[in-house]
Amino acid sequence: MALIVQKYGGTSVGTLERIRNVAQKALSRQRQGDQVVVVVSAMAGETNRLIKLALDLTELPDLREYDALISTGENVSVALLAIAIQSIGGKARSLVANQIPIFSEGVYKDGRIKKIGTQKIRKLLNHGSIVVAAGFQAVDQEGNIHTLGRGGSDTTAVALAAALNADLCEIYTDVDGVYTADPNICPDARKLDKISYDEVMEMASAGAKVLMIRSVELAKNYNVKLAVLSSLMDLPGTLVVKGDKEMEKTVVSGVAYDKNECKITVSRVPDQPGVAATVFKSLGDAHIIVDMIVQNVSEKGYTDLTFTVRKEDMARAKKLADVASRKLAAGEIKIDPNVAKVSIVGVGMRSAAGVAGRMFETLGQAGINIQAISTSEIKVSCLIDAKYTELAVRELHSAFNLAKAPAGSKPKKRAKN
Amino acid sequence: MALIVQKYGGTSVGTLERIRNVAQKALSRQRQGDQVVVVVSAMAGETNRLIKLALDLTELPDLREYDALISTGENVSVALLAIAIQSIGGKARSLVANQIPIFSEGVYKDGRIKKIGTQKIRKLLNHGSIVVAAGFQAVDQEGNIHTLGRGGSDTTAVALAAALNADLCEIYTDVDGVYTADPNICPDARKLDKISYDEVMEMASAGAKVLMIRSVELAKNYNVKLAVLSSLMDLPGTLVVKGDKEMEKTVVSGVAYDKNECKITVSRVPDQPGVAATVFKSLGDAHIIVDMIVQNVSEKGYTDLTFTVRKEDMARAKKLADVASRKLAAGEIKIDPNVAKVSIVGVGMRSAAGVAGRMFETLGQAGINIQAISTSEIKVSCLIDAKYTELAVRELHSAFNLAKAPAGSKPKKRAKN
Numbered sequence: 001m002a003l004i005v006q007k008y009g010g011t012s013v014g015t016l017e018r019i020r021n022v023a024q025k026a027l028s029r030q031r032q033g034d035q036v037v038v039v040v041s042a043m044a045g046e047t048n049r050l051i052k053l054a055l056d057l058t059e060l061p062d063l064r065e066y067d068a069l070i071s072t073g074e075n076v077s078v079a080l081l082a083i084a085i086q087s088i089g090g091k092a093r094s095l096v097a098n099q100i101p102i103f104s105e106g107v108y109k110d111g112r113i114k115k116i117g118t119q120k121i122r123k124l125l126n127h128g129s130i131v132v133a134a135g136f137q138a139v140d141q142e143g144n145i146h147t148l149g150r151g152g153s154d155t156t157a158v159a160l161a162a163a164l165n166a167d168l169c170e171i172y173t174d175v176d177g178v179y180t181a182d183p184n185i186c187p188d189a190r191k192l193d194k195i196s197y198d199e200v201m202e203m204a205s206a207g208a209k210v211l212m213i214r215s216v217e218l219a220k221n222y223n224v225k226l227a228v229l230s231s232l233m234d235l236p237g238t239l240v241v242k243g244d245k246e247m248e249k250t251v252v253s254g255v256a257y258d259k260n261e262c263k264i265t266v267s268r269v270p271d272q273p274g275v276a277a278t279v280f281k282s283l284g285d286a287h288i289i290v291d292m293i294v295q296n297v298s299e300k301g302y303t304d305l306t307f308t309v310r311k312e313d314m315a316r317a318k319k320l321a322d323v324a325s326r327k328l329a330a331g332e333i334k335i336d337p338n339v340a341k342v343s344i345v346g347v348g349m350r351s352a353a354g355v356a357g358r359m360f361e362t363l364g365q366a367g368i369n370i371q372a373i374s375t376s377e378i379k380v381s382c383l384i385d386a387k388y389t390e391l392a393v394r395e396l397h398s399a400f401n402l403a404k405a406p407a408g409s410k411p412k413k414r415a416k417n
Numbered sequence: 418m419a420l421i422v423q424k425y426g427g428t429s430v431g432t433l434e435r436i437r438n439v440a441q442k443a444l445s446r447q448r449q450g451d452q453v454v455v456v457v458s459a460m461a462g463e464t465n466r467l468i469k470l471a472l473d474l475t476e477l478p479d480l481r482e483y484d485a486l487i488s489t490g491e492n493v494s495v496a497l498l499a500i501a502i503q504s505i506g507g508k509a510r511s512l513v514a515n516q517i518p519i520f521s522e523g524v525y526k527d528g529r530i531k532k533i534g535t536q537k538i539r540k541l542l543n544h545g546s547i548v549v550a551a552g553f554q555a556v557d558q559e560g561n562i563h564t565l566g567r568g569g570s571d572t573t574a575v576a577l578a579a580a581l582n583a584d585l586c587e588i589y590t591d592v593d594g595v596y597t598a599d600p601n602i603c604p605d606a607r608k609l610d611k612i613s614y615d616e617v618m619e620m621a622s623a624g625a626k627v628l629m630i631r632s633v634e635l636a637k638n639y640n641v642k643l644a645v646l647s648s649l650m651d652l653p654g655t656l657v658v659k660g661d662k663e664m665e666k667t668v669v670s671g672v673a674y675d676k677n678e679c680k681i682t683v684s685r686v687p688d689q690p691g692v693a694a695t696v697f698k699s700l701g702d703a704h705i706i707v708d709m710i711v712q713n714v715s716e717k718g719y720t721d722l723t724f725t726v727r728k729e730d731m732a733r734a735k736k737l738a739d740v741a742s743r744k745l746a747a748g749e750i751k752i753d754p755n756v757a758k759v760s761i762v763g764v765g766m767r768s769a770a771g772v773a774g775r776m777f778e779t780l781g782q783a784g785i786n787i788q789a790i791s792t793s794e795i796k797v798s799c800l801i802d803a804k805y806t807e808l809a810v811r812e813l814h815s816a817f818n819l820a821k822a823p824a825g826s827k828p829k830k831r832a833k834n
Contacts, residue, residue: 087475
């Protein structure tokens with residue numbers, strides 16, 4: 001008998017019919033002999049409806065009340081799912097954050113899970129119930145509700161799996177696993193049987209939307225075995241685990257892209273110590289995350305400073321760069337939103353030489369100019385003109401032979417849906 | 418400085434605009450120097466939406482999950498009202514049942530409040546906050562949510578007022594007080610300045626829809642001063658207090674009616690001991706409330722048994738009466754839904770003679786036949802043909818001089834709205 005934590009997102013519980021489908025999946029799993037905890041998000045659209053109500057009252061709602069409000073969507077979906085499971089003959093019990101309890105610390109809107117009580121859940125599981133737990137919410141020591149930020153229900157699922165020492169945490173989503181590239185633009189993309197925590201985090205930060213970084217980080221820290229699965233189809237998904245020797249035979253595991261960055265260039269910056277700090281400190285103070293940074297070779301004591309930020313931060317970043325530029329007596333600010341970041345990710349890169357070179361060469365041969373480069377131990381990212389995104393992904397996918405399964409593993413075709 | 422508990426129903430918080438209006442009323446009251454606790458229901462329509470979701474999943478949802486589900490409407494409205502108060506410059510904090518805490522005992526769907534913690538509320542009030550408390554919900558010792566049945570938010574408000582030893586509990590509603598009769602059918606109905614707990618309870622059981630009996634009972638037991646007020650207009654309402662000498666000068670305080678009963682007659686019942694028990698025990702076991710009961714004079718060892726039940730219980734009651742009739746070898750069952758109960762209510766009846774007689778006479782002079790009669794210490798009810806309801810109310814209102822304020826009190830005209 002295994003203990004399984006399943007997580008279903010808002011789309012998977014978006015209608016009563018889909019809630020019935022989730023009830024069926026959870027109950028089948030339990031009838032196979034496993035103990036099952038299901039974590040659910042609010043029904044699709046519900047959290048946005050609640051946010052709109054708050055914002056219609058005031059532009060800046062008090063965050064304590066905002067969290068109290070927007071966490072109610074999960075209270076509805078857990079009760080409905082429990083009722084749905086019971087209506088097909090199962091035993092189920094819904095629990096919200098204060099009932100479990102899940103304790104948080106830190107700020108509103110972005111709470112961090114501190115401690116989870118497992119006694120009540122274990123008791124219910126041992127009595128044959130499926131436990132339906134509310135995602136996205138936690139309570140502080142005073143009983144105030146904190147939400148857990150973007151991807152908060154994934155975080156709840158992983159944290160519950162860690163606290164319960166679960167055998168597996170299954171994340172059900174509208175894709176059926178992690179692919180070597182986005183199958184919508186790369187027809188021969190292949191679903192991966194396994195991927196490492198580090199790779200999936202790099203893929204997420206490189207723009208792949210399968211899992212939120214924070215939940216994977218938590219899974220890695222507590223060694224929670226994760227599976228990414230389709231909530232609509234009954235197919236094997238992708239297992240996210242610690243990197244192992246076998247995985248490292250593959251140099252590159254996947255190609256990711258991100259069209260949500262924009263490039264900002266501050267021209268004619270005096271090439272002196274402390275100059276970059278002037279620019280980036282003000283961005284950091286404004287909680288704007290800077291991703292890639294390039295400083296050109298100095299010419300006659302001046303240089304151009306190029307960096308990328310998320311598109312939603314573009315206007316604020318431009319304003320701050322303007323201020324910094326005037327302070328430094330630098331030149332004009334150029335903004336280019338028509339850029340994309342393409343990345344190759346793989347734990348095998350750690351020990352393989354020439355991977356970055358092959359990437360640059362591939363892009364060059366396709367006539368794609370590289371505007372900026374950033375690397376990590378297991379990732380290389382290039383900023384390119386956005387119009388070449390799909391071409392770049394396909395060329396890289398093919399150059400690194402990703403359509404072919406590595407020796408020793410069975411190849412898998414993507415399911416038609 | 419007084420401590421005031423205000424309660425606003427679903428209609429009063431049915432839109433963001435109305436929530437803003439409630440925020441304004443609560444804040445003005447606080448700025449007059451009082452401490453204010455506001456109890457709110459779910460936004461109008463929300464509880465019904467949630468009930469429909471549950472019933473669309475299954476006809477008989479588990480009551481623990483049903484309560485968890487339908488109580489979420491209040492979680493939304495308290496947070497929104499707190500945000501609305503803050504947006505106009507006030508301090509506010511929303512609290513749901515487990516945060517206050519309000520503990521319940523008894524069954525789901527019809528929980529009874531057992532204990533209320535007042536420490537957190539007092540602390541917030543002393544810090545200058547308006548406390549916005551969720552109506553209709555309580556938690557048991559295990560933290561399961563119980564709803565409080567029909568009119569549950571009124572019960573919450575009165576219970577909070579009792580626990581906090583509040584100076585006044587204001588019930589805001591879509592009428593602006595308690596009238597001597599329904600102003601929609603009796604144009605010269607007069608708003609009462611004061612009414613006793615007992616009278617308002619009898620008025621409620623006689624069909625007047627101003628307050629739920631349970632909350633008035635609670636107010637009476639804990640001597641909580643109640644005021645019934647309009648949430649939309651700024652008018653003096655009706656105060657509900659202990660009966661006093663002055664009130665008893667008036668024999669009849671009001672006329673009420675109820676069209677939601679139906680008459681069932683079991684004919685040719687053997688006139689023997691235990692016969693009535695056979696019929697009414699089965700109805701009681703099915704939780705069907707029988708209101709009026711009449712047993713005709715026996716004729717040759719047989720009698721007709723007539724009683725009334727709520728219209729929603731009609732079909733079930735008929736089925737049970739059929740079974741009982743077969744068992745007793747009685748005659749056919751006659752159902753008449755076209756009946757109405759008209760009642761006169763007043764604490765002064767206790768010491769006045771001839772009140773019932775005057776009522777029967779008044780109805781008789783208007784050509785209205787009385788089908789059944791029931792009385793209490795401060796009420797007389799007559800069952801009549803439903804088509805005479807409005808006529809009967811107007812005739813009784815006039816026969817007992819209710820349009821005229823009793824000596825010593827100022828007469829009030831109904832506000833135009």
